[in-house]
Amino acid sequence: MKKFLLPILALIVFVACQPTKESRLERIAALEVQTMKDAKEISKERADSLLVMYDSYIMDFPTDTNSAIMLYKAADISTNVMYCDKAISYLERLIGDFPDFYLVEIAKFKIGGVYEKACSNNEKAKEAYGKFAQEYPNSPLANDAAILFQMLDMPDEMDLIRQFEANNAETTTIED
Numbered sequence: 001m002k003k004f005l006l007p008i009l010a011l012i013v014f015v016a017c018q019p020t021k022e023s024r025l026e027r028i029a030a031l032e033v034q035t036m037k038d039a040k041e042i043s044k045e046r047a048d049s050l051l052v053m054y055d056s057y058i059m060d061f062p063t064d065t066n067s068a069i070m071l072y073k074a075a076d077i078s079t080n081v082m083y084c085d086k087a088i089s090y091l092e093r094l095i096g097d098f099p100d101f102y103l104v105e106i107a108k109f110k111i112g113g114v115y116e117k118a119c120s121n122n123e124k125a126k127e128a129y130g131k132f133a134q135e136y137p138n139s140p141l142a143n144d145a146a147i148l149f150q151m152l153d154m155p156d157e158m159d160l161i162r163q164f165e166a167n168n169a170e171t172t173t174i175e176d
Contacts, residue, residue, distance in 0.1 A: 028053050047081045068098040072107060084119035108132050109141045112148060122152045
């Protein structure tokens with residue numbers, strides 16, 4: 001009897017010391033509030049802390065809808081601190097694990113933005129935007145995807161300004 005009592009007691013103590021789902025959500029929310037106050041520039045340290053909390057929660061509660069939301073938020077934060085592969089991984093996991101979740105369409109659109117901004121890979125971004133526009137032709141984001149797809153073919157901003165000035169100069173000369 002004593003042999004069984006000690007492991008059972010240890011298990012009870014271990015379970016009692018584990019943070020509850022609600023307390024973990026509260027701690028995550030508190031760190032999110034702190035992080036979003038500094039949203040213009042999120043420090044990598046704070047981002048890493050929040051990502052660790054998200055990952056831990058997602059691992060412990062993989063089918064919880066809060067995990068789906070955390071995957072989306074983790075992708076956002078990863079994009080902001082330029083963690084390309086992590087951001088893509090979070091979005092792909094959201095899409096794969098929660099295919100009917102309301103954020104899936106937005107997550108698929110966001111993949112293009114991650115490739116463009118965090119990964120600096122315009123070819124992959126174009127591919128993602130094109131795929132989104134084909135998969136969701138009636139989405140409110142389909143037009144945005146098409147425009148962003150086209151913009152990726154345009155030269156950088158300074159080239160656009162020079163081109164505009166050159167066209168403007170030609171127009172002015174012709175009219176004079």
